[in-house]
Every structure is written in C-alpha cells, then in structure tokens.
Amino acid sequence: MxxxxxxxxxxxxxxxxxxxxxxxxxxxxxxxxxxxxxxxxxxxxxxxxxxxxxxxxxxxxxxxxxxxxxxxxxxxxxxxxxxxxxxxxxxxxxxxxxxxxxxxxxxxxxxxxxxxxxxxxxxxxxxxxxxxxxxxxxxxxxxxxxxxxxxxxxxxxxxxxxxxxxxxxxxxxxxxxxILPTGVFAALQAINHPKVQPTITGRPWPLCLSSGTGTTGNEVPFTTDDRTLTLAIIGLGPVGICASVSLLDALATRRLPFRIVAIDPIESRREKMKAVYAAIGESGKGSGQFIVHSIEDAKLIVKDWTGGIGCTAVLEVVGNTSALTLAYDLVQAFGVITSVGVHGEPPLPFTGRQAYNKNVSFDFGRCxxxxxxxxxxxxxxxxxxxxxxxxxxxxxxxxxxxxxxxxxxxxxxxxxxxxxxxxxxxx
Amino acid sequence: MxxxxxxxxxxxxxxxxxxxxxxxxxxxxxxxxxxxxxxxxxxxxxxxxxxxxxxxxxxxxxxxxxxxxxxxxxxxxxxxxxxxxxxxxxxxxxxxxxxxxxxxxxxxxxxxxxxxxxxxxxxxxxxxxxxxxxxxxxxxxxxxxxxxxxxxxxxxxxxxxxxxxxxxxxxxxxxxxxILPTGVFAALQAINHPKVQPTITGRPWPLCLSSGTGTTGNEVPFTTDDRTLTLAIIGLGPVGICASVSLLDALATRRLPFRIVAIDPIESRREKMKAVYAAIGESGKGSGQFIVHSIEDAKLIVKDWTGGIGCTAVLEVVGNTSALTLAYDLVQAFGVITSVGVHGEPPLPFTGRQAYNKNVSFDFGRCxxxxxxxxxxxxxxxxxxxxxxxxxxxxxxxxxxxxxxxxxxxxxxxxxxxxxxxxxxxx
Missing domain, CATH: 3.90.180.10 (Medium-chain alcohol dehydrogenases, catalytic domain)
Structure with missing residues (x-):
C-alpha cells in the first residue's frame, strides 16, 4: 500500500x-x-x-x-x-x-x-x-x-x-x-468553570456553586454588565475556529449575553474566521458581539470593554509561551485560561506570584x-x-x-x- | 497606642x-x-x-x-x-x-x-x-x-x-x-471543579457537566472505585488543617466516598492534624479514610490506592515550588491542583509539556x-x-x-x- x-x-x-x-x-x-x-x-x-x-x-x-x-x-x-x-x-x-x-x-x-x-x-x-x-x-x-x-x-x-x-x-x-472535538472541549471547559459561574448565574461566588437561595449577607445586585461574559480566543487556526463556532453555539443555546474577541496575528486566518462567522446562521450566533482582531487591537478592545478588568475566560488554542502570556494579560483576576494548545519543553511563562496575584485558573491538555x-x-x-x-x-x-x-x-x-x-x- | x-x-x-x-x-x-x-x-x-x-x-x-x-x-x-x-x-x-x-x-x-x-x-x-x-x-x-x-x-x-x-x-x-475561609475555599474549589465531577456524579466526562440522561454511546458502567475521590492535602499548617476539616465536612455532608492523605514533612504538624481529626465528631468525618503521612509515604499510599493513576484532586496549602511539584506528581491525568499557598518569585515548576501531558488543571490564588x-x-x-x-x-x-x-x-x-x-x- x-x-x-x-x-x-x-x-x-x-x-x-x-x-x-x-x-x-x-x-x-x-x-x-x-x-x-x-x-x-x-x-x-x-x-x-x-x-x-x-x-x-x-x-x-x-x-x-x-x-x-x-x-x-x-x-x-x-x-x-x-x-x-x-x-x-x-x-x-x-x-x-x-x-x-x-x-x-x-x-x-x-x-x-x-x-x-x-x-x-x-x-x-x-x-x-x-x-x-x-x-x-x-x-x-x-x-x-x-x-x-x-x-x-x-x-x-x-x-x-x-x-x-x-x-x-x-x-x-x-x-x-x-479539530472539532478539541474546539468543543475548549469551549466547554471555559463555560463550565466554577469561576465563570457568577457571571452566568448572576449569583456571587461562592453562592453561584449551589442552587440554593442563600446570600453572602452583604451583597449588592448584579448589573447587566456583570452578567455579560467577556471572552477571548487566541489562535484562529482550524481548532481555534472550531472553538469559536462551538463557543458561539453554546452561548446562543444558553441565551447568554457575551462579547468575544477572536485573535490571530495572521491576516489570512482572521479572514477565514470572519468568513466562517458570516456563514453561521443566526441561530448559531447568539446576540453578543464577535470581533476578530490582531493582538494589540484585541488588548485595547478588552480594556475598553471591561475598564481594564479583563476577560472572564480566555481560550488558548496555539500552544506556545507567547500565547499563554497573552492569555494571562487578557484574563481578569479570578479568570480562567483554557489551554488546548500542544505545549512543548519551555517552562510555563509565569512566576508563582503572577499565578497567585491574579487568582488565575488554568485547564491544560489534550481533548x-x-x-x-x-x-x-x-x-x-x-x-x-x-x-x-x-x-x-x-x-x-x-x-x-x-x-x-x-x-x-x-x-x-x-x-x-x-x-x-x-x-x-x-x- | x-x-x-x-x-x-x-x-x-x-x-x-x-x-x-x-x-x-x-x-x-x-x-x-x-x-x-x-x-x-x-x-x-x-x-x-x-x-x-x-x-x-x-x-x-x-x-x-x-x-x-x-x-x-x-x-x-x-x-x-x-x-x-x-x-x-x-x-x-x-x-x-x-x-x-x-x-x-x-x-x-x-x-x-x-x-x-x-x-x-x-x-x-x-x-x-x-x-x-x-x-x-x-x-x-x-x-x-x-x-x-x-x-x-x-x-x-x-x-x-x-x-x-x-x-x-x-x-x-x-x-x-x-485561615478558616482560606481552608474552606481550597476544599470548595477542589470539590466543585468540573474534572472532579465524573467521580462525584458517576457520569463520564462530558456528561457529568449536564443533568441530562445522554450517553457517550460506548461507555461501560462505573465501579465503586471510580466513584471514590482520592484526595491529597499538602501542608498541615493552620490553613491546611482548616482545609482538611472543611473537606471532610463537605464530603460527609454530600455522603461521598473518599480516601484522603494529608501530608507534611514536619512531625509536630502531623501530630496536630491527627489530634484535630481525633477531636472531630463522627458527623464531620464521613465514612472515608483519612491518613496523615510524610511526603514519601504519601506517594506510596496514593500509588497503592490508585494503581499508579493518582489523586482526583490535590490541595496545595504551602506556597513553594516543591509543594507544587509534589502536587503534580500526586495528581492523576485530568486531575485538579487547587493552590491557596502564597507563591513568590520562582517560576511555576512545570514545562508546557508537563501541563499538557497530564491534562492538569490549576486554581491559584488568594481566598x-x-x-x-x-x-x-x-x-x-x-x-x-x-x-x-x-x-x-x-x-x-x-x-x-x-x-x-x-x-x-x-x-x-x-x-x-x-x-x-x-x-x-x-x-
């Protein structure tokens, strides 16, 4: 053969x-x-x-x-x-x-x-x-x-x-x-992470983890903005595009408000992502924003959207240290980085203090x-x-x-x- | 004053x-x-x-x-x-x-x-x-x-x-x-992590994330052992002891089967942990094993319990790189490391490949x-x-x-x- x-x-x-x-x-x-x-x-x-x-x-x-x-x-x-x-x-x-x-x-x-x-x-x-x-x-x-x-x-x-x-x-x-299951896996991990649940459920941590009706005793009501998921997808190769489509579908199905910035430094990949987004029927898009951008623009967009707080979750679909560093820069304190990129020998580009100081959560690995x-x-x-x-x-x-x-x-x-x-x- | x-x-x-x-x-x-x-x-x-x-x-x-x-x-x-x-x-x-x-x-x-x-x-x-x-x-x-x-x-x-x-x-x-909220936070993060849900719910990933009744189409039934949480707590200072008491309470309340190894290299801390465990009423202990040990013994115990697979989740309550390395060694592939230790300047002691190859999830940071x-x-x-x-x-x-x-x-x-x-x- x-x-x-x-x-x-x-x-x-x-x-x-x-x-x-x-x-x-x-x-x-x-x-x-x-x-x-x-x-x-x-x-x-x-x-x-x-x-x-x-x-x-x-x-x-x-x-x-x-x-x-x-x-x-x-x-x-x-x-x-x-x-x-x-x-x-x-x-x-x-x-x-x-x-x-x-x-x-x-x-x-x-x-x-x-x-x-x-x-x-x-x-x-x-x-x-x-x-x-x-x-x-x-x-x-x-x-x-x-x-x-x-x-x-x-x-x-x-x-x-x-x-x-x-x-x-x-x-x-x-x-x-x-590529499709890996994209779905990335989206699923982000949406199901406990740290994303306050935004999704409208109940503060740790009440968001239970279905009860307790209070923290001292909270103030959530605003519309508190309920809006701010998400970034880093890497728009085939898996990143699958992750984007899966994420949009999951958000649309759950009727969740969101704004997403999808990031890649390569223009041809951004064009592909835009063409895919344009081809998705309305039912698969939900009602949030979906913006495709290069790296620097993306940072500004997230800063502008969140007043400098950062993303609820970031999907890292590249597999190198610069993508992880960008994910860290974009994510909020108590945010989630879901990494499905295949990483190699370089050490993770974070000090213990950086991990502690941002209360960051990571999900690494193979789908x-x-x-x-x-x-x-x-x-x-x-x-x-x-x-x-x-x-x-x-x-x-x-x-x-x-x-x-x-x-x-x-x-x-x-x-x-x-x-x-x-x-x-x-x- | x-x-x-x-x-x-x-x-x-x-x-x-x-x-x-x-x-x-x-x-x-x-x-x-x-x-x-x-x-x-x-x-x-x-x-x-x-x-x-x-x-x-x-x-x-x-x-x-x-x-x-x-x-x-x-x-x-x-x-x-x-x-x-x-x-x-x-x-x-x-x-x-x-x-x-x-x-x-x-x-x-x-x-x-x-x-x-x-x-x-x-x-x-x-x-x-x-x-x-x-x-x-x-x-x-x-x-x-x-x-x-x-x-x-x-x-x-x-x-x-x-x-x-x-x-x-x-x-x-x-x-x-x-110390008490930090211990409760560590236990809560571990028990609520999505990757722990197959063991808790008895439904395989990703079905464990929904309340539906779907199947993966090709699964075999869970055994009693699959339903047993294997957990490690690294560091038995005051916060580690609070985390242990909180974890035991959460497991007892939810009636979950478990085995826990609580680890510290210092004998006086292990003795304190044993005394605290002995003082807990039966209702706060649940029905699982709780073993206090030094580092090397603990590795052998987890290996013996799980046939080399590792812990469902590890609570890291120390705040240095050797504790993180031990956590990595103890945790299973698709396991969870919940770190509430205060980490400093040293880089996280993992390569990207180690993070990817073990599909490890981390939750870092301050309570x-x-x-x-x-x-x-x-x-x-x-x-x-x-x-x-x-x-x-x-x-x-x-x-x-x-x-x-x-x-x-x-x-x-x-x-x-x-x-x-x-x-x-x-x-």
Whole structure:
C-alpha cells in the first residue's frame, strides 16, 4: 500500500510502498482509509522537535471503512464497550487521534485521551493514518461508528440522524478526528468553570456553586454588565475556529449575553474566521458581539470593554509561551485560561506570584476526543452551514490532494502558505 | 497606642507607641482590636522577602469592636452593601485580611480578594491589625458584623445563631479572618471543579457537566472505585488543617466516598492534624479514610490506592515550588491542583509539556475571604469540637501572649518552634 512516511531528522516526507497492516491483537481493527488530514500538531515531528528518530507513517486524522476485525468482536463481548459487539466489516468509522481502551478506570471517567493503554497515531509507537490502510488497536473502545446511529449520542432527533447519515460529506466527518472535538472541549471547559459561574448565574461566588437561595449577607445586585461574559480566543487556526463556532453555539443555546474577541496575528486566518462567522446562521450566533482582531487591537478592545478588568475566560488554542502570556494579560483576576494548545519543553511563562496575584485558573491538555464525539457530532450536524466544503472562503479545509503532493503539502503547510490539507490515498 | 511594627531590612520587630488611627475617608471605621493573630504569610515581609522598606504595623488577622465610623454610615447608604446602614459603634466585628469595597464589578461577582480598591492589612499600603486600634477602609464592604445575625448567611438555624452569639470564644472567631475561609475555599474549589465531577456524579466526562440522561454511546458502567475521590492535602499548617476539616465536612455532608492523605514533612504538624481529626465528631468525618503521612509515604499510599493513576484532586496549602511539584506528581491525568499557598518569585515548576501531558488543571490564588465568610462561619459553628481552644493538642492556636512577647514570638514562629500565636493588645 501507499503511505506518507516521515524520515529523520526533519522536513523529510516520502510516499512509500509498505505492507498492508494486519491484525496483531484480538481487539484490533484494520481500517481502509478514505481520507486523511494534515494537522498542525503533525508539524512537531515534521520539524524534528519531537526527539523522534524512527521512520514511521504520519497522521492522526482519518476516516475510513472497517475491512478486518480481530477475534474480540461479535457475540462474545458482553460487558465490554458496545462497539465490540456491534462493529462490522464494512462499517464507516472515524477515529479520534488517540487510541483508548474504553474500559479502564481512566476511560470510564471519560478521560479517554489519557488511557494508560492509549497511543497517538502517527508517532513511533503507532503507525499513522496517512496511508491506504491503518491498524487501530482497541478499536471497540476507540472508533466512532458512523454507520450505526444506535451507538451515537441520544440528543439528536431521528430527522437529524437521517440527515447526518445521508447529508454529511466525508470531508466534514473527518473534522471529528481532532479539530472539532478539541474546539468543543475548549469551549466547554471555559463555560463550565466554577469561576465563570457568577457571571452566568448572576449569583456571587461562592453562592453561584449551589442552587440554593442563600446570600453572602452583604451583597449588592448584579448589573447587566456583570452578567455579560467577556471572552477571548487566541489562535484562529482550524481548532481555534472550531472553538469559536462551538463557543458561539453554546452561548446562543444558553441565551447568554457575551462579547468575544477572536485573535490571530495572521491576516489570512482572521479572514477565514470572519468568513466562517458570516456563514453561521443566526441561530448559531447568539446576540453578543464577535470581533476578530490582531493582538494589540484585541488588548485595547478588552480594556475598553471591561475598564481594564479583563476577560472572564480566555481560550488558548496555539500552544506556545507567547500565547499563554497573552492569555494571562487578557484574563481578569479570578479568570480562567483554557489551554488546548500542544505545549512543548519551555517552562510555563509565569512566576508563582503572577499565578497567585491574579487568582488565575488554568485547564491544560489534550481533548478526550472519543468522549467528546457525541457533542462534537451534534455540532457538526447543526453547523453544516460552515463545516461543509473544501476551498470555499468559509471552508476549514483548503485543499483535497493526492499522495503525490504530500511532501509539497507538508512544506507549504509548515510555511503557512496553505491552510488545512486533506489527502485522498486512492486518487 | 501600642503597635507591633516591622523595621527594615528584616527580622526586626518592635513594639512601639504610635498615634491612634483616625477616620480619613467617609467609608472608614476605626476598630479597637481585642485579638490579633500571627500568620505564616506575615513571614514574607518579616524575612525581608517582600521587597519592602517602609516601617509599618504588622498583621492581617484581627477581631475587635467598632469605636468610630465615617460619615457614610447610617441612614444615607441606600443601594450600598447592607453594612453601611447597619454597622454601629460598639458592634463586634471580624475583618478579612484584605479590604474590599463590596460594590464594584469584582466585588459583586464575589471576588472580594481582588477588589481594585482593596489592600492587604499589615503592608506598606495599609497599617495592620497587630495594634490596639486599626483603621479599616471601606468598612461597610469589608467587615463581618458578629453582633448582627441578619447580615450573616441564611443557612444557619436560629438555634445555631444563638449558640454562635453566645458560645464562640474570640479566639475561635479570629479564625474567620484568614485561615478558616482560606481552608474552606481550597476544599470548595477542589470539590466543585468540573474534572472532579465524573467521580462525584458517576457520569463520564462530558456528561457529568449536564443533568441530562445522554450517553457517550460506548461507555461501560462505573465501579465503586471510580466513584471514590482520592484526595491529597499538602501542608498541615493552620490553613491546611482548616482545609482538611472543611473537606471532610463537605464530603460527609454530600455522603461521598473518599480516601484522603494529608501530608507534611514536619512531625509536630502531623501530630496536630491527627489530634484535630481525633477531636472531630463522627458527623464531620464521613465514612472515608483519612491518613496523615510524610511526603514519601504519601506517594506510596496514593500509588497503592490508585494503581499508579493518582489523586482526583490535590490541595496545595504551602506556597513553594516543591509543594507544587509534589502536587503534580500526586495528581492523576485530568486531575485538579487547587493552590491557596502564597507563591513568590520562582517560576511555576512545570514545562508546557508537563501541563499538557497530564491534562492538569490549576486554581491559584488568594481566598476571597469576605465572600467566604458565611460558609466559613457555618463551619466554625458546626466544628466547635476542634475550633474551640488554645494550647490543647487539637487547638489550632498554640499560645495567647501579650505584645511584650512580639519579637520573640515572631522569632519562634519563623523557626517553627511554635504554632499559631495570638496577641492580646491589652494585656
């Protein structure tokens, strides 16, 4: 089969013919890949920053069809995740970017991205999905079965399920692999943080944490402004755009007043964000302000909006120290920084005193994509207005190319000359 | 009047005669101090670590009686915090360790510790409470009126209020100034963090965040162990002990299964914690394990309890980098570190990769003590079994001394030769 392979030490991408993977363990599945995407976090290894020296197949975003299953599947899977008994050869599936068993303590809690048996596709420990076929370990815990709505979330109506089964292009469904659940995760963490609850509930800390009717004994009433969420999103790559769309949807659904500034230093990304926002139907926008700006302007806007107090919460969707520093500068005392950016070796750019003095809360880390699938899938179905196509101004995907363009696509993507790229392994 | 004064550059405490403070602003109150306490965070300036060079009166924990009020008080305080119309000369009051106006955006949200008009007592910007009298700016937003139950929380019964008014010693009430609300804040942040909710609710992330009945489509049932909170408390000084008592009370009240390891390297502190735990009535202990241990033992215990997964949440009540590092080592992936320790100049001891790879959440910072008063007061009333006395094995207060012992008390406290010390300015 054909596969896109990384060679050490860096910037060396080759399309090679290698053996089709085979079932190695009873829980394995072999997936024939229909589409695979290039993701910003692929660039860590590409650039040689990952400390990696093993040649391997790239990619952790893929969609495809089951062609082979290990011996665990079918009738003898009682008590195991549903997919062990339900998954069939021929089913259309999307995989999260990491493997998870679905049945250990960590997976039971829903923290699938940190399953002790987990692994990230497209790394030395697990061959990636930028190939014609990929082996998926623990597939019954890992995969999302697009052919079997009974294994989806229960929040979709039958009509929506039908629409999803027939109407969603594979290019849209591929966003479930990473960028859409990660964006939803970022928005969800921000909105659900306890420190955001005074603004949402209209009750002061700590009363906002209970549903009772107590008072602090000495409070004054909230103003309209106190009830308005001031939010910033730093980084408008594909995940940042997904986070923005998810945040807008969550705010609209809950009818919460808000003002959002979405920030990126790169003009083409800001233009994409604006095009996406323009393409969202009114029901997905809510009634607040949504402003797209460069870094310096954004600081002034937040200062102006809040009289220098700062943002209720900031979503950091970049993964470097300057983004974290900007998040700190923008957030209010007792504010929340939700960071889904992939961070590396540099230390966190804060002294203990800075953390203490601003009473800042941080949520770091990787999206538990498998656990987030139902919620991300709901949003995908609702927001087909923006998650539909390829190459349109509002499309998150810039190009659909064949494997012959792999090396050039990596080069151009790394240079920022092109946005998200999808590979068709069979063209 | 007599006051305990700090002199630069360090370790120089003198009892001096200075002028009794006077009303400077309409919102001021003058409080005659009945008791003032020495707190671990007083040591930052004492040791010369605060970058301070101004002689000033020490102390931010005090209780006393109103002797004079500015012109804001009484009948012309409509729309202001209740205390502006209710506070009277002669009222018994306890102050949080910081001033807060009670009526700005930040105060309305309940984040009183970061009021832009706020200040910390016992620093160059605001004379402290280790004196016979202290000026309290913005007293109507700041003080808690112990003489007027109508301005307290509504969760106490009339019987409990009566018991509180008559039964609580000033040495107990003084704990409201800082250590008790800070301990309650630490426990509250841990229990209310979204990442702790799967364990508490028995529903996986992200379903734990809603009250609905959806499923992730592929989950397996929780075990008893999945529902058990594994918690660590690092630091068993007075605040750490308050945090432990508060955490135990919250877990008992909610009938949650748990196992807690309370950690301190100093044996005398561990003994104090054990004595306090032994003195708590059964209703305040819940049905989980509570183990007090040194650092290395604690790591082994958590490893043994969780098969190497780690703690659901860790309370860091120390305020240095080694405590933060220990917290990181103990916490699970997707775990929570709630830090109420006062941190200084050293950078946070984590790389971005460490934060990302463990999906760790942090809550840093100062307790909004004024906002926490009702909740802390409830606990004080409930836990008179442990918050009662002075000098008993389970007492948080080791000694009640006069001002002549001030310099020696600071010296011994800094060396760890004595626990919490209270000054009587009139003895």
């Amino acid at each position: 054909k596969a896109i392979r990384w060679h050490p030490p860096s910037y060396d991408i080759r399309v090679e013919r290698i053996a089709v993977p085979e079932i190695q363990q009873p829980d394995d599945a072999i997936v024939k890949v229909t589409l695979a995407a290039l993701c910003g976090s692929d660039l860590h290894i590409y650039r040689g920053h990952g400390g990696v020296d093993k040649i391997h197949t790239c990619g952790h975003e893929f969609i495809g069809e089951i062609v082979s299953l290990g011996s665990s599947y079918g009738s003898h899977a009682e008590g195991r995740p549903k997919l062990y008994s339900n998954l069939k050869v021929g089913d259309k599936v999307v995989s999260p970017f990491t493997v998870n068993c679905g049945e250990c303590h960590v997976c039971r809690l829903g923290y699938t991205a940190r399953c002790p048996e987990g692994a990230l596709f497209g790394t030395p420990v697990l061959e990636g999905g930028q190939a014609q076929y990929v082996r998926v370990p623990k597939a019954g815990g890992t995969l999302f079965n697009l052919s079997n709505p009974s294994t989806w979330s229960t929040t979709l109506s039958n009509e929506e399920k039908e629409r999803a089964l027939t109407g969603l292009a594979d290019t849209s469904l591929l966003m479930l692999a990473d 538990p994509a498998r656990a987030m699938f139902p919620m991300a899938f709901d949003l995908l179905v609702k927001r087909q207005d923006v998650f539909g196509g390829v190459g349109r101004p509002e499309s998150l995907i810039d190009k659909l190319v064949d494997f012959d363009s792999a090396a050039e696509s990596y080069r151009a993507f790394e240079k920022g000359e092109v946005g998200k790229v999808i590979f068709d392994p069979w063209k | 007599k006051a305990i004064r700090w002199h630069p550059p360090s370790y120089d405490i003198r009892v001096e005669r200075i002028a009794v403070p006077e009303i400077q602003q309409p919102d001021d109150a003058i409080v005659k101090v009945t008791l003032a306490a020495l707190c671990g965070s007083d040591l930052h300036i004492y040791r010369g670590h605060g970058g301070v060079d101004k002689i000033h009166t020490c102390g931010h924990e005090f209780i006393g009686e109103i002797v004079s009020l500015g012109s804001s008080y009484g009948s012309h305080a409509e729309g202001r915090p209740k205390l502006y119309s209710n506070l009277k000369v002669g009222d018994k009051v306890v102050s949080p360790f910081t001033v807060n106006c009670g009526e700005c955006h930040v105060c309305r949200l309940g984040y009183t510790a970061r009021c832009p008009e706020g200040a910390l007592f016992g620093t160059p910007v605001l004379e402290g409470g280790q004196a016979q009298y202290v000026r309290v700016p913005k007293a109507g937003g700041t003080l808690f009126n112990l003489s007027n139950p109508s301005t307290w929380s509504t969760t106490l019964s009339n019987e409990e209020k009566e018991r509180a008014l008559t039964g609580l010693a000033d040495t107990s009430l003084l704990m409201l100034a800082d 909004p003590a004024r906002a926490m008063f009702p909740m802390a007061f409830d606990l004080l009333v409930k836990r008179q079994d442990v918050f009662g006395g002075v000098g008993r094995p389970e007492s948080l207060i080791d000694k009640l001394v006069d001002f002549d012992s001030a310099a020696e008390s600071y010296r011994a406290f800094e060396k760890g030769e004595v626990g919490k010390v209270i000054f009587d300015p009139w003895k």
